[in-house]
Amino acid sequence: MMSHSKRLSREAYTSNTWHSRETEELFASSWVFVGTRSDFAKTGDYKTVQAGAFALAIIKQKDDALLAVHNICRHRGAELFEPPAGNTGKSIVCPYHRWTYGLEGGLRGAPNMATCFPDLDRVSLSLKPAALGIFRELVFANPDPSADFDIWIEPLKALAWPHDLVAKDLREAASLTYDMKCDWKIFVENAIDGYHLAYLHEKTLGGPLPDQNVWERAGDHMVWYATDTEARHRLPSKIRKEAKGAKPLKGTEAAGYGGVYFLFPTTLIVPTPYGFSVSSLIPTGAGRCRMDVRNWVGPGQSLDVRKYIPGYDKASGIISSDNWTQHPSETGDFQTEDVWICEKVQRGISSPGYEPGPLAKGAGAEDPIEWFHEILSVALNLE
Numbered sequence: 202m203m204s205h206s207k208r209l210s211r212e213a214y215t216s217n218t219w220h221s222r223e224t225e226e227l228f229a230s231s232w233v234f235v236g237t238r239s240d241f242a243k244t245g246d247y248k249t250v251q252a253g254a255f256a257l258a259i260i261k262q263k264d265d266a267l268l269a270v271h272n273i274c275r276h277r278g279a280e281l282f283e284p285p286a287g288n289t290g291k292s293i294v295c296p297y298h299r300w301t302y303g304l305e306g307g308l309r310g311a312p313n314m315a316t317c318f319p320d321l322d323r324v325s326l327s328l329k330p331a332a333l334g335i336f337r338e339l340v341f342a343n344p345d346p347s348a349d350f351d352i353w354i355e356p357l358k359a360l361a362w363p364h365d366l367v368a369k370d371l372r373e374a375a376s377l378t379y380d381m382k383c384d385w386k387i388f389v390e391n392a393i394d395g396y397h398l399a400y401l402h403e404k405t406l407g408g409p410l411p412d413q414n415v416w417e418r419a420g421d422h423m424v425w426y427a428t429d430t431e432a433r434h435r436l437p438s439k440i441r442k443e444a445k446g447a448k449p450l451k452g453t454e455a456a457g458y459g460g461v462y463f464l465f466p467t468t469l470i471v472p473t474p475y476g477f478s479v480s481s482l483i484p485t486g487a488g489r490c491r492m493d494v495r496n497w498v499g500p501g502q503s504l505d506v507r508k509y510i511p512g513y514d515k516a517s518g519i520i521s522s523d524n525w526t527q528h529p530s531e532t533g534d535f536q537t538e539d540v541w542i543c544e545k546v547q548r549g550i551s552s553p554g555y556e557p558g559p560l561a562k563g564a565g566a567e568d569p570i571e572w573f574h575e576i577l578s579v580a581l582n583l584e
């Protein structure tokens with residue numbers, strides 16, 4: 202009998218034990234998206250980033266290099282950098298007792314050092330290092346200082362997009378923040394599911410069917426493209442209207458790149474002929490996550506589509522199903538349909554009556570979900 206035992210259990214999506222295990226063990230050596238190289242213009246510019254339970258900070262050095270450290274003071278553990286971004290000047294000063302570090306993370310000194318810390322061993326109290334990697338202007342960080350970025354990113358190199366993030370015809374548009382009542386894995390599974398496109402999204406994307414989808418594995422990553430190339434040029438209807446008359450970006454007419462890239466575990470990259478986006482999922486609790494989306498668009502397109510997005514609350518800047526004013530399936534927005542279904546799956550799985558069912562076979566259907574579970578099992582040392 203065919204067994205579905207490889208599938209993750211209900212607890213994987215609902216329990217606090219799983220949530221802590223993932224945020225502390227999986228993210229201890231995972232690469233998470235930080236931003237782009239141009240987010241760090243001047244010496245001392247920093248950004249904070251949450252990698253599961255790990256608080257990290259990335260700092261621009263004097264020589265233009267970027268450095269990733271754990272955002273924790275070595276004295277009593279205060280968070281050093283104020284989130285989400287800023288400039289720390291020539292040094293890093295903890296707001297609690299003013300221990301001071303150089304931009305390179307070395308401890309320079311503490312107030313009243315002679316009386317309070319006559320034997321302070323500054324060398325052993327440098328900021329804890331993390332790892333950093335840059336690919337095509339995109340900056341990633343990993344809490345594990347010995348993590349090898351090249352090994353992680355290498356399988357993607359040959360399949361990457363032609364978009365150039367610093368090209369003049371790409372401009373950054375407003376970022377989006379989604380607060381979702383679903384586990385981050387449910388959102389990932391939906392993003393790599395080629396089986397639902399023609400059904401859940403019948404009125405928005407309208408396909409393609411599973412036999413016109415291909416998900417290709419690239420190391421721990423996956424790349425999606427449609428064999429019906431028209432489909433991958435489709436845009437959500439609201440944005441498509443704005444893009445009328447917009448010309449494809451330079452280089453994007455070339456075939457051979459995907460429409461969706463999933464970088465394990467939490468980054469989704471979507472290059473289209475009219476723009477580019479990077480989404481990162483941040484688990485915020487058992488059965489809960491946030492998604493931060495950075496967007497770049499080509500000429501003639503709106504730099505802020507937030508007002509068109511169902512559930513966008515201007516005051517908080519957050520997109521949430523709490524703020525929907527019409528049924529999600531009536532909005533004409535495929536992302537809203539995805540949030541709707543992910544929250545419905547979370548509610549279904551949360552019921553003790555849930556039992557995993559079989560997955561649709563095929564690289565254009567639900568095989569990618571099986572791959573994701575395999576990769577996750579290895580990363581978490583399951584089995």
Ligand code: FES
Binds near residue numbers: 274275278295
């Ligand atoms: S916790 Fe940072 S100086 Fe005390």
Ligand SMILES: [Fe+2]
Binds near residue numbers: 391401535539
């Ligand atoms: Fe979808």
